[in-house]
Amino acid sequence: MSKRDLRGLYAALLASFHEDGTLNESGLRQIVRHDIDKMKMDGLYVGGSTGENFMLATDEKKRIFEIVKDEAKDAVTLIAQVGSINLKESCELAKFVTDLGYDAISAVTPFYYKFSFDEIRHYYESIIGPVDNRMVIYSIPFLTGVDMSLPQFGKLFEDKKIVGVKFTQADFYLLERMRKTFPDKLIFAGFDEMLLPATVLGVDGAIGSTYNVNGPRARQIFDLARAGKTKEALEIQHVTNDLITDILGNGLYGTIKLLLEEEGIHAGACREPMKAYTPEMRARAKEIYKTYF
Numbered sequence: 001m002s003k004r005d006l007r008g009l010y011a012a013l014l015a016s017f018h019e020d021g022t023l024n025e026s027g028l029r030q031i032v033r034h035d036i037d038k039m040k041m042d043g044l045y046v047g048g049s050t051g052e053n054f055m056l057a058t059d060e061k062k063r064i065f066e067i068v069k070d071e072a073k074d075a076v077t078l079i080a081q082v083g084s085i086n087l088k089e090s091c092e093l094a095k096f097v098t099d100l101g102y103d104a105i106s107a108v109t110p111f112y113y114k115f116s117f118d119e120i121r122h123y124y125e126s127i128i129g130p131v132d133n134r135m136v137i138y139s140i141p142f143l144t145g146v147d148m149s150l151p152q153f154g155k156l157f158e159d160k161k162i163v164g165v166k167f168t169q170a171d172f173y174l175l176e177r178m179r180k181t182f183p184d185k186l187i188f189a190g191f192d193e194m195l196l197p198a199t200v201l202g203v204d205g206a207i208g209s210t211y212n213v214n215g216p217r218a219r220q221i222f223d224l225a226r227a228g229k230t231k232e233a234l235e236i237q238h239v240t241n242d243l244i245t246d247i248l249g250n251g252l253y254g255t256i257k258l259l260l261e262e263e264g265i266h267a268g269a270c271r272e273p274m275k276a277y278t279p280e281m282r283a284r285a286k287e288i289y290k291t292y293f
């Protein structure tokens, strides 16, 4: 099992597709290189929401995990998100990425059906139990509807292989309680627009979609906040949040991909049913690029 320190800043990796919806393998490699070489990320979080993972077939997920490992090698930490409500698939992917040498596994809380906490615990134990790897819970209540309590996180964390959580929620009271209660577990901030307050509360790292384009500013916020320079960090968070607001207003993943296209990276289209780019959306992305980069 990888012993690599998991702390640090991760890009939630985008996937690249051709217009016909098939995977654009060279585009994906370009994004990986960009995140490592230009954005200077400590790691990549592969197969998350930003990777449009929940719209993909199992063999496409596997191909992405393979390509990313092949391109990144051991240059950065790699976490593979394998969660889905097809538990058999999640278990198969957990083994697959462990064999590939991924440093950790992550799994979104099972969604759509209203699973009980016991069922959620069973899900995590089924995924991580059989493999020699570490698990980072992916908590994102606004998309999954699964909002776990402090004691519930505590029950999951009793399993030594469950080492942390990607905390994509804005509940800073819960975040503070988690930090105090679980000093040895890893907490990753999941909302890029709240990186500064999350860092002040002592997160171990952050995982975000906008770091594919805004990595250097995120690094400044993270470093300044950890050094106690919150005023300076806030200035950069303000610019960052102007950018994020503009990105969200134009379509999140599509706009990040269009910003990468401005850098000569073939980030391509989004997977249907996400919509194709309109001329207006492309034009707005160009304006956003000129404003912030």
Ligand code: MN9
Pocket (backbone or CB within 6 Å): 012, 048, 049, 050, 143, 168, 190, 191, 192, 193, 207, 208, 209, 210, 244, 252
């Ligand atoms: O992985 C991302 N969450 C989603 C985390 O995409 C649902 C975030 O990075 C957000 O995209 C970002 C913008 O709201 O904070």
